Amino acid sequence: MSNNLIVEREKGLLELERRIAELRSANATQPVDMSSEIAALEQKYRQILQEVFGSLTPWEKVHMARHPNRPTSLDYISRFDRFDELHGDRQYRDDPSIVGGLALLHGRPVMAIGQQRGRDTKENLRRNFGMPAPEGYRKVRRLAHLASRLGLPIVTLVDTKGADPGISSEEHAQSEAIAACLHEFTKARVPIVATVIGEGGSGGALALAIADHVIMLEHSTYSVASPEGCAAILWSDATKAEEAAARLKLTAQDLQRFGIIDEIVPEPLGGAHRDGSGIVTRVLTEVDAAIARLTARSPEELLEDRYRKYRRLGAWQTTQGEVVGQST
Amino acid sequence: MSNNLIVEREKGLLELERRIAELRSANATQPVDMSSEIAALEQKYRQILQEVFGSLTPWEKVHMARHPNRPTSLDYISRFDRFDELHGDRQYRDDPSIVGGLALLHGRPVMAIGQQRGRDTKENLRRNFGMPAPEGYRKVRRLAHLASRLGLPIVTLVDTKGADPGISSEEHAQSEAIAACLHEFTKARVPIVATVIGEGGSGGALALAIADHVIMLEHSTYSVASPEGCAAILWSDATKAEEAAARLKLTAQDLQRFGIIDEIVPEPLGGAHRDGSGIVTRVLTEVDAAIARLTARSPEELLEDRYRKYRRLGAWQTTQGEVVGQST
Amino acid sequence: MPMPEWLRIRRSKDSDNREAALWSKCPKCGEVLYRRDLLANAYVCMRCGHHFRMGAYDRISTIIDGDFTEVGAEVLGGDPLGWVDKKTYGAKLSGDREKSGLAEAVVCGFGQIGGFDVGLGVMDFHFRGGTMGTVVGERIALLLEEARRRRVPCIIFTASGGARMEEGMLALVQMAKTSAAVTRFTDDGNVLFTVLTDPTTGGVAASFAFQGDVIVAESKAVIGFAGRRVIEQTIRQRLPDQFQTAEFLLEKGAIDMVVERRALKETLVRLLEYTVGTRVQR
Amino acid sequence: MPMPEWLRIRRSKDSDNREAALWSKCPKCGEVLYRRDLLANAYVCMRCGHHFRMGAYDRISTIIDGDFTEVGAEVLGGDPLGWVDKKTYGAKLSGDREKSGLAEAVVCGFGQIGGFDVGLGVMDFHFRGGTMGTVVGERIALLLEEARRRRVPCIIFTASGGARMEEGMLALVQMAKTSAAVTRFTDDGNVLFTVLTDPTTGGVAASFAFQGDVIVAESKAVIGFAGRRVIEQTIRQRLPDQFQTAEFLLEKGAIDMVVERRALKETLVRLLEYTVGTRVQR
Ligand SMILES: [Zn+2]
Ligand SMILES: [Zn+2]
Secondary structure: OOOOHHHHHHHHHHHHHHHHHHHHHHHHHOOOOOHHHHHHHHHHHHHHHHHHHOOOOHHHHHHHHOOOOOOOHHHHHOOOOEEEEOOOOOOOOOOOOEEEEEEEEOOEEEEEEEEOOOOOHHHHHHOHHHOOOHHHHHHHHHHHHHHHHHOOOEEEEEEEOOOOOOHHHHHOOHHHHHHHHHHHHHHOOOOEEEEEEEEEEHHHHHOOOOOOEEEEEOOOEEEOOOHHHHHHHHHOOHHHHHHHHHHOOOEHHHHHHOOOOOEEEOOOOOOHHHHHHHHHHHHHHHHHHHHHHHHOOOHHHHHHHHHHHHHOOOOEEOOOOOEEEOOO | OOOOHHHHHHHHHHHHHHHHHHHHHHHHHOOOOOHHHHHHHHHHHHHHHHHHHOOOOHHHHHHHHOOOOOOOHHHHHOOOOEEEEOOOOOOOOOOOOEEEEEEEEOOEEEEEEEEOOOOOHHHHHHOHHHOOOHHHHHHHHHHHHHHHHHOOOEEEEEEEOOOOOOHHHHHOOHHHHHHHHHHHHHHOOOOEEEEEEEEEEHHHHHOOOOOOEEEEEOOOEEEOOOHHHHHHHHHOOHHHHHHHHHHOOOEHHHHHHOOOOOEEEOOOOOOHHHHHHHHHHHHHHHHHHHHHHHHOOOHHHHHHHHHHHHHOOOOEEOOOOOEEEOOO | OOOOHHHHHHHHHOOOHHHHOOEEEOOOOOOEEEHHHHHHOOOEOOOOOOEOOOOHHHHHHHHOOOOEEEEOOOOEEOOOOOOEOOOEHHHHHHHHHHHHOOOOOEEEEEEEEOOEEEEEEEEOOOOHHHOEOHHHHHHHHHHHHHHHHHOOOEEEEEEEOOEOHHHHHHHHOHHHHHHHHHHHHHHOOOOEEEEEEEEEEHHHHOOHHHHOOEEEEEOOOEEEOOOHHHHHHHHOOOOOOOOOEHHHHHHOOOOOEEEOHHHHHHHHHHHHHHHOOOOOOO | OOOOHHHHHHHHHOOOHHHHOOEEEOOOOOOEEEHHHHHHOOOEOOOOOOEOOOOHHHHHHHHOOOOEEEEOOOOEEOOOOOOEOOOEHHHHHHHHHHHHOOOOOEEEEEEEEOOEEEEEEEEOOOOHHHOEOHHHHHHHHHHHHHHHHHOOOEEEEEEEOOEOHHHHHHHHOHHHHHHHHHHHHHHOOOOEEEEEEEEEEHHHHOOHHHHOOEEEEEOOOEEEOOOHHHHHHHHOOOOOOOOOEHHHHHHOOOOOEEEOHHHHHHHHHHHHHHHOOOOOOO
């Protein structure tokens, strides 16, 4: 049994898919016409798909965002016109959980940087389940700095449970590495477009997501903490993760309302992995459109807009109860 | 037996010193007047000192520069009005072979950075015999960058056999660390004054010595390679080190002639360690005077002068045999 | 040290339950200490030197020469998510206000240190574990913006469990807001000193805490990105006691210096002396 | 590939003894290779893929589209120290000139790569082990200055045993000179690519080689600061074969990419396509 809710639910559908395929192949080879049975099954299939995936709870979205078949950063990056990977932090190590380099997107040179989890167990081990070490964030910083120096727009893809919480990451100053990324992204003199394609976990995700335009896939999540971690701490009960997921307002829809993200890219019914190629096309089109808009702004305007954007995020009140700032 | 030529030669003098001290103490407690014997011995002592140390060959200077009692960076830094050490490369490690921090020199805030060898075996092990690892050079770079940002003149003290040649130094990109130092020193918008106080060994020394004003102590050395290393490679014979020392033109006097250094601070007869306090005072006075002169220049003028200085170093000829550049 | 006037006024306005407790027991050596003596000793155990976690106003009174004018005090918490777990967020906030005498987890303002004008922000672990929500982010940003206007150095004392979960992503993006404010402040030629006190972790560590020009840490303070328990769960073994302490980080090159609390003010004054009045170049 | 006109002229002027040798034996697999075939295959062994060390002009001819105009060719070596070891420096220089057909250890100039105007510097290990003396430093500086004037990208192929001892400190300070030239060139918004070929060590590695915006290394090239023998003497043990290879450095994060020689030109053209024409911002 998978520990992923969505994978579990898909099992029934897979059975149905198999039967439809069987009938189809039988229909092609046997004299009896079964097209009405096939049509009925397909109708049923669509109906179940709609029932199961038509509207997802935040907790379901958490699992959708973590779906093992969900397109990863490299699935997007490999669909750029061209990509030349640049490796390493120039100091200590090349962290495979960060993939970055020069790329052409719809003919436009950009710097592409993404968090990369594995697409199988072996790759997951190599890529540390997409949780970057300080060396990874230092690579991000280096590439962002290079992009800023060369005038190349920065395209980031966010997909991580969070920054690596291991011993050597602490020893190599994970905090400093993330803080330095944030610093670099607040001063990069080029357009930055970030897309949360899967899980946007905490500060480790934000390190790639200070951007002039932030996109989220419809069923991706972006959260201050994992629902499990939040439940463990605030409820002292990890089984409250589902409730935490709902309370954390970690869905794209909530975050757009708060002004934290700027755009939502819809996913096919059943999630991005049901049409990986289509979703990648759609995202790259939206990223390109955002860059095209942003490229019209001067570096000074970009920096000013970016500052104002983050400066105003967060609701608060004066002591008099009068609202002086609002999130929306 | 010490492997240091100068230490060996000092042994005879130490014997003489001991006898003079004995006579003096006897003279004070016994009725017989021995002051003429004492005077004669002192006369002899000065004569020997002059004979032994009056003029040093390059090879002798190599040993003088390595003398175990020669004042080290911390002997200078501790004589600043004040010093607050800043540690670490912010990433991986604090390298004890580099000591740096904020300091007041004659009331003027500066950034002081020095290579620090040990003053005994234990300290030598801790400080890796003054041979910095990449983390040390990254600390240098960080502090130089901070100084440039804050408008503080940079005072460096050079005293190293060279950059550490160990496995982890290679693994942590020693070349990159030194190259990044050189880059930082060529763009720091503040006056830089470097003083070679002992051994200036190769690129590991130069990493702290791109400066607007370079001082050398009279018997310090500054060389493209150690005489031993040079002899081993060019003569395939390490015993030719003495000859190599002479050929390499590694003395302060030679280097001033080539325009590579700007000033020589004389040492007392017998070497800097015979009057550590006096030599430190003298060096700090000269450093301060250089900073005072340089502070009158704008950052743009400093950068332009520094560029021209290094740009013109090196003799060469055109194919026509006409000299287009000259070192002096 | 005598309690400055601003603090006396402040104290008389806010309820401060901790004042009521006359005695404190040292968690390290067990010594029972008279609270007034402890305050006079900057909350350092007179017997073993243990550094107690310090309240923001107490800290300010040990650092600032005299007067202290708050900025951002009018910025008070909302409840943007309408949060409820075992309690409502609103109840937690009121409880902490009651308990700590603080309106939020950071106090910011301006005063003098050794005669130098500075902006000062002090976080307080007693309020929601020093977590950063919208108010903390807003106040830090206001502090840096005002310090930039005044062209004075800024000193921020950190003490934080990280981002405040009850405010969700609005808390997380305060890392971006404060980083942007630091960038603007320092790019404009001003100097930021951060003083990392026990504990400095998570989103605060990974933003302005580690963006200081000089990073000072208080002796024995726990500093890190991930919490000790998270790491231990991940690696399934116990970490050494020394792990993530200020002294450990100094060796690992992450911070500039470790300072004993009673030497902190003197150290800050020295740092200011090196840097104030020098024009900043880029 | 056909020999370009500039190279034919160049060759007919300079004696090139290596041309005389008709056959080369691969030091890795032992295969005896016809030299013309080897050149046509960019000096990559047709049997095992071993990358032979490549002469500067051969390299240029495999990289540059057509014409190549040298700069700094008029800068020739002096003998500032009047050096003598087992031979005089002068004799070594003439010997190497004879043997390599080169006037010095680097050839610099301008040409096109994939239609992009570029400055190109190529070091040659066959001349004094690619060591950097005053001429190498001067030519690299002239190249960067001229490229800055023309506002074109610069590509430098490194191959060097380090600083040239026979020129003493005047050789060492070329690290400063070239670094200063790189700083000026890149600060002015231009892009520098370096290609590290076998071997790139010492003072060249620790200056412009590692100051590239993008650092490419040729497959299997030995790259490091200290020489293998020096390290082995220091640690008193044998190093693994893989140590200090391009592939090793890629894993250690020191370089951007490792490229097989026959894919180098294509890679450089791609890198130019990303960066040329974009305005540089600081
Ligand atoms: Zn105690
Ligand atoms: Zn072969």
